[in-house]
Amino acid sequence: MSVTTRFAPSPTGFLHIGGARTALFSYLYAKRFNGQFLLRIEDTDRERSTQEAVDAIFEGMAWLGLHGDNKAPIYQTQRFDRYKEVIAQMLAAGTAYHCYASKEELDALRAEQMANKQKPRYDGRWRPEAGKLLPTPPAGVNPVVRFRNPTEGEVVLNDLIKGTITFASDELDDLIIARADGTPTYNFCVVVDDMDMGVTHVIRGDDHVNNTPRQINILRALGATPPAYAHVSMILGSDGAKLSKRHGALGVMEYRSMGFLPEALLNYLVRLGWSHGDQELFTREEMIAKFDFDHVSASPARFDMEKAWWVNHQYLKSVDPSVVVPEFQWHLEKIGVDVSQGPSLTAVIEQQRERCRSLVEMAEKSKFFFAELDGYNEKDAAKHFNPAALALLAELRGQLEALPEWTTEALHAAVNGFAEAKGLGLGKIAQPIRVAVCGMAVSPPIDATLFLLGRTRTLARLAAAAGSA
RNA sequence: GCUCCUAUCGUCUAGAGGCCUAGGACGGAGCCCUCUCACGGCUUUAACCCCGGUUCGAAUCCGGGUAGGAGCGCCA
Numbered sequence: 208m209s210v211t212t213r214f215a216p217s218p219t220g221f222l223h224i225g226g227a228r229t230a231l232f233s234y235l236y237a238k239r240f241n242g243q244f245l246l247r248i249e250d251t252d253r254e255r256s257t258q259e260a261v262d263a264i265f266e267g268m269a270w271l272g273l274h275g276d277n278k279a280p281i282y283q284t285q286r287f288d289r290y291k292e293v294i295a296q297m298l299a300a301g302t303a304y305h306c307y308a309s310k311e312e313l314d315a316l317r318a319e320q321m322a323n324k325q326k327p328r329y330d331g332r333w334r335p336e337a338g339k340l341l342p343t344p345p346a347g348v349n350p351v352v353r354f355r356n357p358t359e360g361e362v363v364l365n366d367l368i369k370g371t372i373t374f375a376s377d378e379l380d381d382l383i384i385a386r387a388d389g390t391p392t393y394n395f396c397v398v399v400d401d402m403d404m405g406v407t408h409v410i411r412g413d414d415h416v417n418n419t420p421r422q423i424n425i426l427r428a429l430g431a432t433p434p435a436y437a438h439v440s441m442i443l444g445s446d447g448a449k450l451s452k453r454h455g456a457l458g459v460m461e462y463r464s465m466g467f468l469p470e471a472l473l474n475y476l477v478r479l480g481w482s483h484g485d486q487e488l489f490t491r492e493e494m495i496a497k498f499d500f501d502h503v504s505a506s507p508a509r510f511d512m513e514k515a516w517w518v519n520h521q522y523l524k525s526v527d528p529s530v531v532v533p534e535f536q537w538h539l540e541k542i543g544v545d546v547s548q549g550p551s552l553t554a555v556i557e558q559q560r561e562r563c564r565s566l567v568e569m570a571e572k573s574k575f576f577f578a579e580l581d582g583y584n585e586k587d588a589a590k591h592f593n594p595a596a597l598a599l600l601a602e603l604r605g606q607l608e609a610l611p612e613w614t615t616e617a618l619h620a621a622v623n624g625f626a627e628a629k630g631l632g633l634g635k636i637a638q639p640i641r642v643a644v645c646g647m648a649v650s651p652p653i654d655a656t657l658f659l660l661g662r663t664r665t666l667a668r669l670a671a672a673a674g675s676a
Numbered sequence: 677g678c679u680c681c682u683a684u685c686g687u688c689u690a691g692a693g694g695c696c697u698a699g700g701a702c703g704g705a706g707c708c709c710u711c712u713c714a715c716g717g718c719u720u721u722a723a724c725c726c727c728g729g730u731u732c733g734a735a736u737c738c739g740g741g742u743a744g745g746a747g748c749g750c751c752a
Contacts, residue, residue, distance in 0.1 A: 217752045252751060310750070317749090326678035327748060351750055369681065378679060378748095386750040393752045417680060417747040440682080441745085449745080475688095478701090482689055485700040504689080506682045507745070514688065514702040524715080562714040572713090587712095626711085637711040649713040 210242030211407045214268075214275070215397070217249040218260035221458030222267030224510065225412065225442045225450065228476045232439060233410040234273050235477070235498040245404055246275030248282045251396055256284075267459040271469050272491075281404070283396050290391040293399050293429070294352055294384060302428040303384060305350035306333040307342075328380035329353070352385035354395070354425055362420035367437035367500040369413070374420040382421055394418055398425045406434050413438035437500050440480065440507040447509055464541075466565025467515070468534060471522035475515045480504045488521055520564040528556040531566075538570040539577065549577035550659040558651035558659065572649065576659055580646040580668065587641075587648040592672070596639040599629065601673035603636065604666060613662045619654035643672035 212233040216226055237244035246268075250256035268274070297303035306329075308316075317327040334355060335341060344350065356379045364372045384395035391399075401409060416438050423433045444450050462472050470491065477494050478487060481503045489497070523531065532552045539546050546552060555573050563569035583592075603625050610617055626636045637653040644665055650656045657665050 215752095219752080249752060255751075313750085321677070324677040328678095372680070374680075380748090383750055388750080390750085392750070397752090412746095413681070414746055415752095438681090443745095445687080447744085479688065482700095484690070487688095487701055502690095504682095508689090509687060511687050511702070517702055559714095561716095622711090633711040635711085641712065647712095651713085653711060 209407070210237055210240040211245065211405050212237040212242065212410055213245040213247050213401070213404060213406050214273075215247040215249050215400075215411075216264050217252065217255075218257060218264060219252070219255045220260055221263040221460065223450070223458055224462075224476070226264075227267065227271060227273075227459050227472075228442060228479065229410060229412060229439050230268065230273050231271075231473060231476055232437070232481075232498070232503070233408075235494050236408060236410065236437075236500070237276075238495045239498055242407075243276045244273075245277045245406070246280035247400060247404070248280055249393070249396070251283045251391065251393060253284070263458065263460070270463060271459060271473060281400065283400065286396070286400070287391070289403070290385075290396060290399055291389070294391065294395075297354070297384075297428065298352065300428075301335070302355050303352050304333065304335055304355055305344075306353045306381075306383070307344050307348050307350045308332060309348070326378070329382075331381060334381055349387040349389075351383045351387050353381040354384050354421070354428070356381050356421065356424055362423055364416075364419050364423065364436060366416070367408075367435060368440075368503045369416070369438055369505050372416065376420075376424075379421055379424065384425070394421055395425065398422050398429070401434060402426065402429065402431045408435045408437060410437045410439065413440050437503070439503065440505060442479065443507050443509045445509055445511060450510070463534075463537075464567075466538065466567035466569070467519050468522050468526070468531065468566070470526070470530075471519040472515070474522070475518045478518075479510070480508045488518070516564045523556075523560045523563060523566075523569070528553045528560075531556050531560070534566055535569060538566045539573070542570055542574065544570070544574055544577045546577060550661070554659055558655050562651070575645045575647075575650075582646065583642055583672075584647040591639045591642045591648060596635075597673050599625075599636060600639055600643055600669050603640070604669040604673060607657075607662075607669070608666055610662075613658065615654045615658040618657045622653055622657075639672075640669070644668045 214226075214230040214233050216222065216230075222230075234244045236242075248256075248261055248264075250261075294303065298305075308329075313329070316330060320327045333341060333350075334353070357376050360376050362374045362376060362379070364374070366372055382394055383392055385391050400406075419436055419438075426433045442450060459472065463469070473491070473494075474489055477489060477498070481498065483489075483497045483502060535552055535556055536546055539552075549555075555576055556569070559569050559573055563572060603622070606621055606625060607618070610621060622636065622640070623633060626633045629636070633653075638648055640653055641648050641650050641656070644650075644660055645656065651659075660668075
């Protein structure tokens with residue numbers, strides 16, 4: 208059986224981390240079965256939907272490399288004719304009916320039911336029944352259209368993640384499928400779209416579980432076979448609270464700014480709620496080959512930054528440097544570094560990746576390779592720039608200047624030989640050099656650092672430091 | 677209030693009745709390595725929400741609590 212999944216965000220904000228994971232699961236499941244992963248924009252709420260949000264979502268998806276298989280995403284606002292057609296069909300078939308109850312009337316009904324400790328629901332006052340006398344439609348009122356929900360039996364949902372969930376039909380009231388102005392509502396559009404798009408697996412947040420039985424009933428009323436459902440639990444903040452704008456509810460592009468590699472974020476996300484034995488790291492191919500719903504947890508998971516950083520570090524260390532280059536360059540440029548004036552980014556990445564968990568950190572720690580020093584770290588200078596050390600730097604500078612070739616090996620021999628000749632541990636000389644050329648006491652191995660920095664910059668900075676005494 | 681969902685180390689999880697004196701990973705602690713910061717290696721820390729039941733045997737099955745969460749719109 209071919210598999211078709213979809214990701215259907217409503218464009219009211221950026222692509223957040225929970226949405227990204229839902230999209231990832233949908234993507235992986237479709238790819239696993241050589242199926243289709245479709246994109247749909249649920250923009251029927253014209254008040255809240257914006258083009259900026261649509262763009263932000265696409266930007267996030269593109270950065271993560273989660274591409275839809277449809278040429279152009281489907282927009283619900285472009286399908287109104289189709290929805291009207293289906294509503295007309297249902298009205299004609301008697302599976303939907305007009306309701307003239309006013310909002311005030313409905314509000315009063317809800318208030319009364321709440322007061323009686325009942326679940327608020329439509330009481331069916333305009334629902335046609337055999338032998339029932341309907342009220343006279345009030346003049347000048349545009350009716351809404353309601354779905355005529357079956358009242359007998361139960362709806363059984365075999366959720367791929369949560370297992371079997373049963374709903375009693377009489378718990379379900381007659382929901383509105385078209386507003387008084389004729390525009391269709393969410394639960395209805397979803398059903399028609401999924402049916403028309405041939406969606407076989409609906410993968411979405413578990414806040415939709417309670418909508419599912421109604422959607423199944425509409426599908427049945429339309430004579431369609433309901434798809435399989437997988438309701439993914441939500442992602443919580445590290446404090447266990449729901450992610451809100453105030454804390455943690457960041458767009459995926461924020462994670463880029465923080466210094467994550469897209470494939471690392473994906474890897475962290477796929478392991479949040481899903482597992483494959485003890486395996487922590489997966490290439491995209493492995494994710495596709497191994498992803499399944501049997502091992503997706505039904506309970507919500509907290510987002511743990513520490514673990515996410517660990518995963519990011521694993522990627523930085525193991526991935527081919529060429530895939531890191533574009534992101535690294537983006538971060539360097541973001542802090543105003545001109546990457547044309549310095550060593551190759553690949554070489555810098557190879558030296559720095561062991562000691563950086565994020566690209567922000569890597570950019571900060573590599574700035575000195577490309578830009579002039581803006582002073583020395585005060586504590587480091589105070590500790591390592593004593594008169595004796597500065598005299599050593601001046602002396603070493605002379606030896607380096609005379610070096611016939613500027614290679615890591617030659618520099619290694621020169622610096623180590625110098626320390627040995629002076630009867631000093633390497634640390635005694637390497638640390639002052641670091642502060643002099645890097646501005647701080649932390650850098651890759653000293654030979655590699657000097658090599659990457661280059662002869663001109665190294666000699667100039669040693670001279671500047673020695674002369675600062 | 678009603679309906680629905682969830683519950684193993686601090687966190688993510690393995691676990692589909694005996695393989696569990698509960699495994700892995702992140703984090704924490706310690707040791708080793710070491711020119712700084714790191715990497716790496718080793719050791720260690722810490723959990724089956726509670727109460728009943730089924731069974732020779734339960735983290736695993738059932739029931740009831742408790743605690744979290746979601747939904748109950750002419751929002752999506």
